[in-house]
Amino acid sequence: xxxxxxxxxxxxxxxxxxxxxxxxxxxxxxxxxxxxxxxxxxxxxxxxxxxxxxxxxxxxxxxxxxxxxxxxxxxxxxxxxxxxxxxxxxxxxxxxxxxxxxxxxxxxxxxxxxxxxxxxxxxxxxxxxxxxxxxxxxxxxxxxxxxxxxxxxxxxxxxxxxxxxxxxxxxxxxxxxxxxxxxxxxxxxxxxxxxxxxxxxxxxxxxxxxxxxxxxxxxxxxxxxxxxxxxxxxxxxxxxxxxxxxxxxxxxxxxxxxxxxxxxxxxxxxxxxxxxxxxxxxxxxxxxxxxxxxxxxx
Amino acid sequence: xxxxxxxxxxxxxxxxxxxxxxxxxxxxxxxxxxxxxxxxxxxxxxxxxxxxxxxxxxxxxxxxxxxxxxxxxxxxxxxxxxxxxxxxxxxxxxxxxxxxxxxxxxxxxxxxxxxxxxxxxxxxxxxxxxxxxxxxxxxxxxxxxxxxxxxxxxxxxxxxxxxxxxxxxxxxxxxxxxxxxxxxxxxxxxxxxxxxxxxxxxxxxxxxxxxxxxxxxxxxxxxxxxxxxxxxxxxxxxxxxxxxxxxxxxxxxxxxxxxxxxxxxxxxxxxxxxxxxxxxxxxxxxxxxxxxxxxxxxxxxxxxxxxxxxxxxxxxxxxxxxxxxxxxxxxxxxxxxxxxxxxxxxxxxxxxxxxxxxxxxxxxxxxxxxxxxxxxxxxxxxxxxxxxxxxxxxxxxxxxxxxxxxxxxxxxxxxxxxxxxxxxxxxxxxxxxxxxx
Numbered sequence: 181x182x183x184x185x186x187x188x189x190x191x192x193x194x195x196x197x198x199x200x201x202x203x204x205x206x207x208x209x210x211x212x213x214x215x216x217x218x219x220x221x222x223x224x225x226x227x228x229x230x231x232x233x234x235x236x237x238x239x240x241x242x243x244x245x246x247x248x249x250x251x252x253x254x255x256x257x258x259x260x261x262x263x264x265x266x267x268x269x270x271x272x273x274x275x276x277x278x279x280x281x282x283x284x285x286x287x288x289x290x291x292x293x294x295x296x297x298x299x300x301x302x303x304x305x306x307x308x309x310x311x312x313x314x315x316x317x318x319x320x321x322x323x324x325x326x327x328x329x330x331x332x333x334x335x336x337x338x339x340x341x342x343x344x345x346x347x348x349x350x351x352x353x354x355x356x357x358x359x360x361x362x363x364x365x366x367x368x369x370x371x372x373x374x375x376x377x378x379x380x381x382x383x384x385x386x387x388x389x390x391x392x393x394x395x396x397x398x399x400x401x402x403x404x405x406x407x408x409x410x411x412x413x414x415x416x417x418x419x420x421x422x423x424x425x426x427x428x429x430x431x432x433x434x435x436x437x438x439x440x441x442x443x444x445x446x447x448x449x450x451x452x453x454x455x456x457x458x459x460x461x462x463x464x465x466x467x468x469x470x471x472x473x474x475x476x477x478x
Numbered sequence: 479x480x481x482x483x484x485x486x487x488x489x490x491x492x493x494x495x496x497x498x499x500x501x502x503x504x505x506x507x508x509x510x511x512x513x514x515x516x517x518x519x520x521x522x523x524x525x526x527x528x529x530x531x532x533x534x535x536x537x538x539x540x541x542x543x544x545x546x547x548x549x550x551x552x553x554x555x556x557x558x559x560x561x562x563x564x565x566x567x568x569x570x571x572x573x574x575x576x577x578x579x580x581x582x583x584x585x586x587x588x589x590x591x592x593x594x595x596x597x598x599x600x601x602x603x604x605x606x607x608x609x610x611x612x613x614x615x616x617x618x619x620x621x622x623x624x625x626x627x628x629x630x631x632x633x634x635x636x637x638x639x640x641x642x643x644x645x646x647x648x649x650x651x652x653x654x655x656x657x658x659x660x661x662x663x664x665x666x667x668x669x670x671x672x673x674x675x676x677x678x679x680x681x682x683x684x685x686x687x688x689x690x691x692x693x694x695x696x697x698x699x700x701x702x703x704x705x706x707x708x709x710x711x712x713x714x715x716x717x718x719x720x721x722x723x724x725x726x727x728x729x730x731x732x733x734x735x736x737x738x739x740x741x742x743x744x745x746x747x748x749x750x751x752x753x754x755x756x757x758x759x760x761x762x763x764x765x766x767x768x769x770x771x772x773x774x775x776x777x778x779x780x781x782x783x784x785x786x787x788x789x790x791x792x793x794x795x796x797x798x799x800x801x802x803x804x805x806x807x808x809x810x811x812x813x814x815x816x817x818x819x820x821x822x823x824x825x826x827x828x829x830x831x832x833x834x835x836x837x838x839x840x841x842x843x844x845x846x847x848x849x850x851x852x853x854x855x856x857x858x859x860x861x862x863x864x865x866x867x868x869x870x871x872x873x874x875x876x877x878x879x880x881x882x883x884x885x886x887x888x889x890x891x892x893x894x895x896x897x898x899x900x901x902x903x904x905x906x907x908x909x910x911x912x913x914x915x
Contacts, residue, residue: 192909228708230896250708261701277485278709322705 181205182227182330182361187236189222189385196222198385199236202378204330204361209352211372211379211393212365215472219385220365221258224332227363228255240330251280254328258335258365260315261322264308268294268318271307272325279326286325293321297347312339320348324355331355331362337371349374369465381471388471397461402470404463405434405442408456411449419444431456483714486706490722494689495729504730508737515741519748531563532612533585537576540592543623544568547590550622554615564612573601580605588616590623597628673830676853678734679787680826682727686791687798687818690723694802694895695811703895712892716803720795727791775859782869783856789876790852794818796880797849800887803894804910810903825853832857846872848879886911 182204189197197219204210214220225231227238229245238245240252262271269290276286294300297317302310307318316339324331333352337345352375356362364375372379373393381389389396402423408431416425416434421441426433434445442459449457494500513520534551538544548566555564569576573589580587580603587603600620602608608616629636697703706715801814828841832854835841842863845854851872858864893910901909 225704225896228704230704230707247709247711253708255705255708257701257704259701261703261705263696263700263702265696274489275705275709278482278706280482280709 181241182363183237183239183242184223184227185237185239187223187226187233187238189219189226189231189233196385197226197233197382200380200382200385200387201236202380202390204363204378206361207356207359208377209356209362209364209375211376212363212382213369213372213379213468214382217384218382220334220382222385223382224255224334224363224365227330227332228253251326252329254323254326254331256320256323256331256333256336258338260312260319262307262315262319265306267304267306268310269303271318272322275322276325281326289325289327290321293325296351297321313341313344316340317344320351324351327358328360331360332365333362334365335367336364337366337368345371369463369468373464381468383472389467393464396467397464400462400467401438402462402466403436403439403442404460405436405445406456406458406460407432407434407449407454409449409454410452411454415448416445419448435462482710483718486710486715486718487722487725490693490719491725493693494722494726504733507734508740511734511737512741512744515738516745516748519745530584530609531565532608533583534564534566534616535569535576535579535585535587536566536590537569537571537573537587538590539573540590540598540627542592543590543598543627546626547588547619547623550626551615551619554618554622562612564615577603586612586616588620596624597631598624600624676826676829676856678731679852680822681734682731682791683794683822684819685730686723686727686795687815689726690719690795690798691802691805691811691815693719693723694799695805695808698803698805698895699807707895712895713888715895716799716888716891719799720792723795723799724788724791778866779856779859782859782866783852785873786852786855786869786876789873789880790849793848793876793880793883794822796883796887800883800891800894801907803891804897804903804907806898813903821849822853825850829853829857832861832863836861837863842868846875848872848876851876 184200184202186199186201187197188195188199200219200223202210212220212223222231226233227245229247229250240249243249245253263274266274269287272290273283273286276290277283290303291300294303299314299317302314302318307315310318316336320336323333336348336352340348352362352364362375364372366372376393378392379390379396380387411432413425413427413432416422416432419441421437422445423435423437426435436442436445439459446457536544536547538547551564551566569579569587576587576589579585584606585604586608587601589601589603591599591601593599602613602616625639628634629639697706798814798818801818802811805811805814828844828850832838832841841854842858844850845858845864845868855864855869855872859869890907890910894906897906897910899906899909
């Protein structure tokens with residue numbers, strides 16, 4: 181289990197991370213969200229032992245993270261951290277040995293993952309000759325080849341097409357099943373919603389929202405009503421508590437302040453011809469935008 | 479962690495050595511060095527006008543010097559080791575007839591005449607230019623002929639004339655071993671041998687700076703650094719690079735010596751019968767060194783040079799590595815490389831100029847400064863301007879600088895390798911130096 185307790189980090193007068201705390205249990209996927217410059221990279225670097233926090237502690241299974249246990253951590257960075265002149269095999273051996281593995285084990289696991297991702301033929305190709313998507317697969321394999329206890333995934337799906345995203349999702353869920361604790365960072369909220377049980381949203385190094393995703397969504401007052409049928413947008417907009425009415429090709433999305441407004445909306449359209457009326461929780465994306473925006477306004 | 483250090487070092491070294499570039503560069507270097515050392519043989523091999531025999535038509539109007547000239551010419555030819563023949567035939571017709579004949583061929587005409595002022599005067603006629611060496615041989619033979627004619631006509635004994643015309647005999651004694659010697663032999667060594675010997679060092683420093691800088695820059699710009707540093711400490715990463723780059727330059731240095739050795743062996747085997755063979759050239763250099771009093775100090779000079787060079791390699795690799803950690807792209811790397819190169823270049827030129835500026839206080843002071851001391855120290859030691867104590871001071875200063883760079887430079891390195899700021903390179907460096915880890 182990863183325990184981050186009250187960590188802070190500053191660069192000169194600039195406070196990059198301010199008293200951040202969270203826990204990631206075994207087999208749990210944790211979302212670390214924030215805009216660019218929010219302090220995510222600094223947090224990752226502190227977890228990886230690359231930077232020393234000014235205060236607070238980070239432990240993995242009760243042990244302080246240092247070079248004696250970094251072999252148990254995997255890291256997939258946002259940018260492709262590959263030496264492009266090396267072949268896939270050379271690159272994986274290089275990173276694997278630095279993780280304390282033997283060449284034999286590295287090659288065995290590499291073959292398994294290449295097979296899984298359907299890129300066996302690239303084993304002896306130079307990385308610079310691979311497509312962006314395939315380079316991303318190699319980077320992912322490099323991050324997990326040591327079967328880490330803790331895996332940090334920073335924007336793992338960038339540059340991937342939907343088929344490869346699905347492939348990665350399956351691989352991530354497989355690692356979770358095996359008990360790997362995963363910290364996941366992405367700007368695509370649908371990915372966070374899909375994977376993460378718990379999350380933290382950072383703004384300028386400070387936590388603005390944290391907790392279990394289900395609870396966050398439940399506690400968030402604003403809801404959306406999805407309607408299909410004949411309605412008057414102007415009429416709906418006049419109802420107190422209706423924030424916005426968005427018309428799409430398929431349906432109408434009515435954003436409301438709280439669950440109490442649902443009844444008023446239903447009453448207003450009840451005499452119309454309606455084929456769909458669904459109340460749903462706000463998306464993580466909406467929550468994120470509001471929380472980050474609020475924080476900037478303060 | 480120790481095994482990771484050796485693995486990183488091995489990887490770094492293999493990345494440089496097990497490449498087509500290294501093989502290709504060394505094949506070219508071997509050819510260039512062997513070729514330069516055997517340039518004369520190569521030029522001769524491909525042939526040219528320089529080896530054409532010279533035919534002389536001699537018109538002796540003085541009626542007394544033709545045989546003397548022929549003998550003098552033979553003696554001069556053999557002393558200068560000419561690789562082509564100079565054939566002489568007598569001409570019995572008039573000077574005009576001679577000119578007429580010379581217009582139709584490439585022969586050289588020599589007209590010898592009596593002279594009341596100089597015993598003998600000569601005229602050299604040819605249709606085209608005569609090659610420089612043959613011309614010198616002819617002129618020297620003519621001078622000897624004139625001397626022989628003068629001896630004969632004045633009745634002075636040849637030994638007496640030799641005594642009159644020979645240079646004054648000078649015996650050179652240096653009482654203070656540490657005093658600077660003004661012997662001309664030193665100028666010869668400083669002007670020819672020394673620049674040739676320090677040029678490889680200059681080249682190796684460039685290889686060293688480029689190797690360590692390019693590698694760190696590559697790992698940083700590809701963001702591989704974060705993965706590497708998350709598995710090994712920056713200290714281990716840094717020293718593995720420093721050690722690998724130093725082993726590389728020592729290996730490359732050894733190869734340069736090997737290529738030179740092969741070149742000299744080839745030169746020796748192709749010129750064994752001539753006076754300009756390599757053993758003679760070495761013995762001539764050795765004589766000059768002996769005359770300058772360098773030979774008895776040679777072990778000390780070699781040892782001091784080696785120590786200074788190895789320490790300087792370490793210092794250059796440390797500074798290049800520290801500065802490279804602040805780079806984020808190749809442009810940045812060019813920026814940091816330039817001042818290092820300039821310092822080394824300054825040292826190289828100053829070392830060459832040591833012979834020209836005897837007693838220069840500036841050069842002497844600069845010889846203590848790390849990065850320059852490896853080039854200036856040995857140069858000043860050769861000319862006797864500094865002694866072992868001065869070299870000791872340079873070594874101490876180098877060791878102090880290396881310790882300083884390890885202590886404070888490592889701090890910059892640790893911060894630098896993870897710094898992707900868009901600030902200007904030197905500003906980043908300044909900030910990193912002031913920042914707490």
